[in-house]
Amino acid sequence: xxxxxxxxxxxxxxxxxxxxxxxxxxxxxxxxxxxxxxxxxxxxxxxxxxxxxxxxxxxxxxxxxxxxxxxxxxxxxxxxxxxxxxxxxxxxxxxxxxxxxxxxxxxxxxxxxxxxxxxxxxxxxxxxxxxxxxxxxxxxxxxxxxxxxxxxxxxxxxxxxxxxxxxxxxxxxxxxxxxxxxxxxxxxxxxxxxxxxxxxxxxxxxxxxxxxxxxxxxxxxxxxxxxxxxxxxxxxxxxxxxxxxxxxxxxxxxxxxxxxxxxxxxxxxxxxxxxxxxxxxxxxxxxxxxxxxxxxxxxxxxxxxx
Numbered sequence: 001x002x003x004x005x006x007x008x009x010x011x012x013x014x015x016x017x018x019x020x021x022x023x024x025x026x027x028x029x030x031x032x033x034x035x036x037x038x039x040x041x042x043x044x045x046x047x048x049x050x051x052x053x054x055x056x057x058x059x060x061x062x063x064x065x066x067x068x069x070x071x072x073x074x075x076x077x078x079x080x081x082x083x084x085x086x087x088x089x090x091x092x093x094x095x096x097x098x099x100x101x102x103x104x105x106x107x108x109x110x111x112x113x114x115x116x117x118x119x120x121x122x123x124x125x126x127x128x129x130x131x132x133x134x135x136x137x138x139x140x141x142x143x144x145x146x147x148x149x150x151x152x153x154x155x156x157x158x159x160x161x162x163x164x165x166x167x168x169x170x171x172x173x174x175x176x177x178x179x180x181x182x183x184x185x186x187x188x189x190x191x192x193x194x195x196x197x198x199x200x201x202x203x204x205x206x207x208x209x210x211x212x213x214x215x216x217x218x219x220x221x222x223x224x225x226x227x228x229x230x231x232x233x234x235x236x237x238x239x240x241x242x243x244x245x246x247x248x249x250x251x252x253x254x255x256x257x258x259x260x261x262x263x264x265x266x267x268x269x270x271x272x273x274x275x276x277x278x279x280x281x282x283x284x285x286x287x288x289x290x291x292x293x294x295x296x297x298x299x300x301x302x303x304x305x306x
Contacts, residue, residue, distance in 0.1 A: 008290050013071075016279060017287060020070065022065055023278045026269055034162040066275070076276035080269045087276040090261055095280070097167060098257035101250075102172045102243035105181030109242070112181075113188025114231060120189065121196035121227070132189065139186030148252040150181040176253040180246050184238050188231050196227035236292035240285040 057065075069075050076087035113136075120132040155175060156164035162171050179278055247259040258277065265273035 005290070005294065010292075012283070012286055016282060017067070017071065019282045020067065020275065020279055021063075023275055024066065025059075027269075027274050028059060028062075030269070035120055037154060043258055044071060068305025070275070072278070076279075077272040079273050080272055081265075081270045083275070087272045090273065091258065091276055091280060094256055094258040094261055097255060098259060101173060101176055101180065101241060101255060101257060102239075104177035105184070105241045106239055107181075108177055109181035109188055109238070110231075111183035114192045114228065115187035116185070116189040117194075118196055118227070119230075121193045121200060125195065132178055133193070136186040136189040139182045140190075142183070144183065144248045145252065147182055147271055148176070151175050152252065163242075165252075172255075176249050176255055179252070180242060180249045184242060186232060187238070191230040192228055195230040196223055199223040199227040216224055232295050235295075236288040239287065239288045243284060 017243070074088075076091075079085045079087055079090060081216060082090065116132045116136065120129045123129050152164055152175065155161050162175055163169075165174075166172055247263045249255065250257045250259045258280075262277040262281070263272060264270075265277060
């Protein structure tokens with residue numbers, strides 16, 4: 001397994017180079033430039049700006065310089081829209097915010113979703129099962145902006161339990177964290193219920209019950225490990241999606257995370273910021289998928305990493 005993990009880590013760099021190459025040429029193929037939206041920019045000033053960011057050079061030279069800078073110096077360069085700011089500074093300032101919000105949302109989704117799925121499976125075809133799965137269906141169906149707006153109006157403006165927006169204290173985490181994590185909690189609930197139902201009908205579970213083991217002990221010792229395998233499979237992309245933040249949630253609750261910069265950089269044609277956020281998101285997605293494969297092999301001995 002260690003050899004496989006080492007080879008997968010080595011493959012990370014060629015894969016990121018392919019992603020960076022595709023992103024570089026796709027972004028540059030879009031019509032318009034970062035300085036086309038400026039009002040009444042004289043041609044001389046525009047030429048100086050293009051010279052500063054090396055946009056006046058042939059595309060293959062820009063590509064070579066940029067790949068050399070990001071892969072050998074880990075420098076994404078200066079932002080073209082946020083003057084006196086580098087992409088590294090923007091990521092260093094906003095990414096920890098998205099990490100904090102995403103970690104809270106992921107913990108909420110795992111705890112609430114998996115516990116709901118397990119309880120629903122154990123109490124199959126009862127009112128508890130129907131109620132929990134109905135709530136999970138609502139969590140999947142209702143978009144985040146409605147969930148966030150409803151929580152904001154009720155919990156903040158009406159009951160005044162929590163601050164409506166901003167960032168700085170733990171109380172600012174709760175509403176955006178629940179908004180961001182609730183759809184994933186619904187997916188976790190449905191996946192864990194399906195996985196638990198599959199394990200609960202296995203012969204070894206019936207044998208354990210026939211030996212006189214109590215129901216909760218059968219669930220903890222014999223079914224949880226295999227029943228949560230579908231959740232583990234979904235955990236990689238879910239963790240990457242949550243931890244990188246959400247533009248809608250950050251907009252509603254005015255959270256200064258990286259999701260806003262990711263979308264805004266595309267509209268601004270801010271090439272360095274687009275490349276920096278794409279590579280960061282890609283690295284997270286690849287890393288989490290690798291961790292999921294390792295966890296899957298640990299939970300199920302039948303699975304072998306190759």
